[in-house]
Amino acid sequence: MERRLWLELYRVIIALGKTHDFTGLHYSDACIVLVLLWAAVHDRARSWACQLENWHDGEDCPWPRLPSGSCLSRRARTVGVQLLFAQAQDALRERFPRRALKFIDAKPLPVGGASQDRDATCGRAARGQARGYKAHAVFDAAGGVEGWRLGPMSQNEKDVARALLPVALAGAGALYVAADNQYDGNPMFDMVAASGAQLVVLPRSKTPAGLGHRRQSPHRLRGLALAAANPLAAATGMARSFGQDLLHARGGIERRFARISNFGGGLGPLPNWVRRPRRVALWVAAKFLIFLAYEAIQGGPKITS
Numbered sequence: 001m002e003r004r005l006w007l008e009l010y011r012v013i014i015a016l017g018k019t020h021d022f023t024g025l026h027y028s029d030a031c032i033v034l035v036l037l038w039a040a041v042h043d044r045a046r047s048w049a050c051q052l053e054n055w056h057d058g059e060d061c062p063w064p065r066l067p068s069g070s071c072l073s074r075r076a077r078t079v080g081v082q083l084l085f086a087q088a089q090d091a092l093r094e095r096f097p098r099r100a101l102k103f104i105d106a107k108p109l110p111v112g113g114a115s116q117d118r119d120a121t122c123g124r125a126a127r128g129q130a131r132g133y134k135a136h137a138v139f140d141a142a143g144g145v146e147g148w149r150l151g152p153m154s155q156n157e158k159d160v161a162r163a164l165l166p167v168a169l170a171g172a173g174a175l176y177v178a179a180d181n182q183y184d185g186n187p188m189f190d191m192v193a194a195s196g197a198q199l200v201v202l203p204r205s206k207t208p209a210g211l212g213h214r215r216q217s218p219h220r221l222r223g224l225a226l227a228a229a230n231p232l233a234a235a236t237g238m239a240r241s242f243g244q245d246l247l248h249a250r251g252g253i254e255r256r257f258a259r260i261s262n263f264g265g266g267l268g269p270l271p272n273w274v275r276r277p278r279r280v281a282l283w284v285a286a287k288f289l290i291f292l293a294y295e296a297i298q299g300g301p302k303i304t305s
Helices: 002-019 030-043 069-076 077-095 157-169 186-194 220-226 244-248 249-263 277-299
Strands: 101-110 121-125 128-140 145-152 176-178 198-200
Touching: 002 077, 030 077, 030 128, 030 249, 030 277, 077 145, 077 220, 077 244, 077 277, 101 157, 101 198, 101 244, 101 249, 128 157, 128 198, 128 249, 128 277, 145 157, 157 186, 176 244, 186 198, 186 220, 198 220, 198 244, 220 244
Parallel strands: 101 176, 176 198
Antiparallel strands: 101 128, 121 128, 128 145
8 A cells, every 4th residue: 555655646746746847956846745755654754765775666766866854854945845735735636526515623733741842832632731733624525635724732723714714615616614613703604604605513602692792693693593403303303404414524524634644654643853833834734645645546535424
């Protein structure tokens, strides 16, 4: 599987890299991205991937020499390399169908308590507090990644969603976005509606008094109505309303985050050489590419409700 995974990544990056101009450069953008991916696939540091003896054979490494660690670090910050990562994610995303339902959530990426990373902040994680970062992602119900963004652990998920969702939903064909109650709020409903979709969340308060005496967005009122219990459930035999079915399907993003972490080369805990936002973001970008390639060669995710 590791071999097939690498060959799929190699094919995509080389094909897209041909559109990049590397006049005057010793190493093309495709070479830089593939060295970074070689390190990420094997969960090794960049310096390990820069050593020719750590590549299996000439088929895996078609170059007679590899960039140094300082060259790799410098080129990883360039627009061309970052653009190639984005192009590869878009190309692999097109392998998956698009559904009208999208999910948004965040995955904590904690660091060790003794870490000297001054950008790793304390915030809410799965079970209490943790220190580190969060990967915020928008997934399609069919399994594709519509977009993602890295943020500090302490940053409110709604703040990141305001920047992520308009970009992720543009041209994605979304009609509904399901999320947990961390995303409940009038501005969030209005922002999703401006992107042409309806946000559906469970309200933070389970009583009608939760609406308060302030003006409520009509989009929030519609979202809460969708999430409410079906008043005709007893008469029709329906266990859930349509909105509750959407919220039930939201568990798909938990399975996506679990799947991205549960294969060799996936997004596991941050290794101790991946620190500071720039390195963490590049590591997460590589892992999302690896995940999409893994799903593509597996024939796509098995979608369950």
